[in-house]
Amino acid sequence: MTTMTEASVREFKMPDVGEGLTEAEILKWYVQPGDTVTDGQVVCEVETAKAAVELPIPYDGVVRELHFPEGTTVDVGTSIIAVDVSGGTAVAAPAAPAAPERQEEPKPQGRQPVLVGYGVATSSTRRRPRKGPETATPVPAPAAPAVPAPAAPAGLNGHGTAPAAAPVAPPQERPLAKPPVRKLAKDLGVDLATVTPSGPDGIITREDVHAAVAARTEAPEPAVEAPAAPTPAPAPVYDTARETRVPVKGVRKATAAAMVGSAFTAPHVTEFVTVDVTRTMRLVEELKQDKEFAGLRVNPLLLIAKALLVAIRRNPDINASWDEANQEIVLKHYVNLGIAAATPRGLIVPNIKDAHAKTLPQLAEALGDLVATAREGKTSPGAMQGGTVTITNVGVFGVDTGTPLLNPGESAILAVGAIKLQPWVHKGKVKPRQVTTLALSFDHRLVDGELGSKVLADVAAILEQPKRLMTWA
Template sequence: MQVQFRLPDLGEGLTESEIVSWHVAVGDPVKLNQVIAEVETAKAVVELPSPYTGTVSAIMHEPGTVVEVGEVIIEFDVAAEPDSDSAGVAGSVRDGDPARYADARSRSRAPISDSASAEPVSEAEPKRVPTLVGYGADPETSARPVRRARTLSAPAQEPKKADVHVQVDRPRSTPPVRKLARDMGVGLEEVAGTGERGLITRADVLTFAGDHAVAREHTDSGEGTVAAPASGRAEAQETVREVRTPIKGVQKFMAKAMVESAFTAPHVSEFLTIDVTAGMDFLQKLRSQKEFAGIKVTPLTLAAKAVTLAVARYPALNSHWDEKAQEVVTFKYLNLGIAAATPRGLVVPNIKDTQALGLRGLAQALGQLAETARAGKTPPADLAGGTFSITNIGVFGIDAGTPLLNTGEAGILALGAVRRTPWEYQGQVALRQVMTLSLSFDHRLVDGAQGSRFLADVGAIMADPAMALVLS
């Protein structure tokens, strides 16, 4: 029996995803929950597990294609009797059984597949757009096979797509770099990666384009592109006047969110410069404690704890303006977002229920969040539901800024760089470790007094961690 698998809704109502890579090819046998593909949404790169045990009969789209939710992406040949486990899980999703659905999800690493979107080809049902996120991949069956270059044949009903060649074993790179390479006519298989573990970087693509003169130039007349002459890097760099990159993925999502934030919430920003010498000494002491062995503790760790304590005293900073319901929603929990610069762009994953974590647990959570974000593996669930955010611009050597609110949140705190600065200390001028805190808040929810007191509390704890005992 032939069945189709449609691109599922991967969460947050996202309407499309880009196919990053296939881990199977036409003719490959697959098992239930085996990872068959990686797709990139506007928020994260996620793995898709197979909803069936069978054989791949057709792959509908090449890597790099942007596919809408509900569109068929792959077909399988399966036994006439469906796999019992697959049917059971799919049935639980279709029947809306929360208990069975939750149990199925608990066996997975990432909630990314929608079994309800896999339908027999023979069924004459109207096209349905999936709305449920599925049960994910089983660690015991999701080991990735060795990738091989294969020729993938399109389905019989689409003869124009026959003999489409897909290179499954593609060089390692990020989606923006792959897009740049496509726009410039560069084959990544010819580029030597200089990044970590052979990762192909943007600079590698540009250097290759210059050396081999395959960059393209957009003509002023708008009639298309012309190839640059092959005469070396310097001439190629002079020839390339423009590089056009489609706006999509994380960049598109971030731009939309920032415009919505800037023109919806009335921002107010305040700044506080403080002597954090005692706070930095405290962090150094923590690093020598056996309880913190192997755990990274930084000014961000201390700031996260300070924010957790301060929002308990000033809950307006941990609230949401519900325009549709005309209500103010005050959260009794804190999902602390941490802005992270990744190869895919800016993302703001959040740590759930931060108020329940001690300093050690918070430091561990921050380390895991950063590691996952850098690897591009942040699950969509971790990017949703934030209630307050922190952005650490100090790591770039920046002292202060006016951060834009993460959409739907009442406040965001920016941490500036810690610098040795002449400072008044005990009646004399001394070199002290100084930093600036920048707070932006939604003036519909937070008045000036609340914002100022909140910022003062955070600053007091950063300057002297012992104040946490007083302010908690």
């Protein structure tokens, strides 16, 4: 019969699929116990604070156990699946050899009961003599209850019993203390008979009285806390027919934490500008017919992204971050352009690496890949790290504009509103024009009003006259 040993079982632990992630939720298992797996085979899909990621197993074998069901959030470094790599088929065999070994271990130890405290009955007799000396002598036994004052002279007149009665007399004598100390004890409400003296010849000092007060004030503390302990907090009751509660985890949890941190860390300033983008919309239609853009997605966002990249080139100081630990402004000579994307799992912001170095067709291709990957829920954690500046297009929802919050570690974010046909003064006449509103939020610690205004004005100027792309880029 073939059995598995513990040495043949490999534990696959939850990896850190993104920089600095601490947990991930198991969305779906693709294997079950008893299935054969090979090196590189995807065994499950997990959702991190960044995105959904498929996890491949790093060895061949037979699945022995899935440690967590779907929907469980697991810490990074915790084993999630056990695989037998020996090639055996039995699953439950390892428990058999382990049981006899554990049952036999206590037997040799039973021969040495003294080492572990078994079989020795003298321990109880050794504790009893502590009370024995008080009752071992027959003479002081009747003197113990004779606490009243008349009992003391009886013991003093009996010559033969005086030595035995002497130890009982001192506790009943007046405690030794100087008048100032007695007054202090009276003022503090301390009975000198309960104070342990530390002075010479058993005299009670001021320090002894204060020590007694300190001990008295410390003693009631646990008694005060005791009544509050047993009161249990009432369990919340929810009306499930009238409301639905959704656990905050994964992408939504990370987004919430990031936005709270951003709002209360970086001082936000937002500026607005309304722009006539009629010429930009015409250019979009022309580019769609251009052979160089065949098969690529061309839309207003493409030209807005290019306009922002040109504005950053003209005003490079806005592409920076604030290093709180070192109290430095970090100027970045590259642009990782983030594009906010709404997905079923929440808002994510993947970024186009080195967007500043891409031509317009390359930027169109990168934007298309980014959007398609986000919609499929396959955006990798690496694609959402290292962003420097972000664009959020709220106009696709029919919204005029907004005041966007910065992504942590970034200096600026541009919100693009809906492009609508509106009456506009053009060449001295009111005409219908394609108009939109842009909003630029920036970190006022490192971007002042002048710099922010210049960047927003440059973006607006390019969108009004897109030919500037050829001269400014």
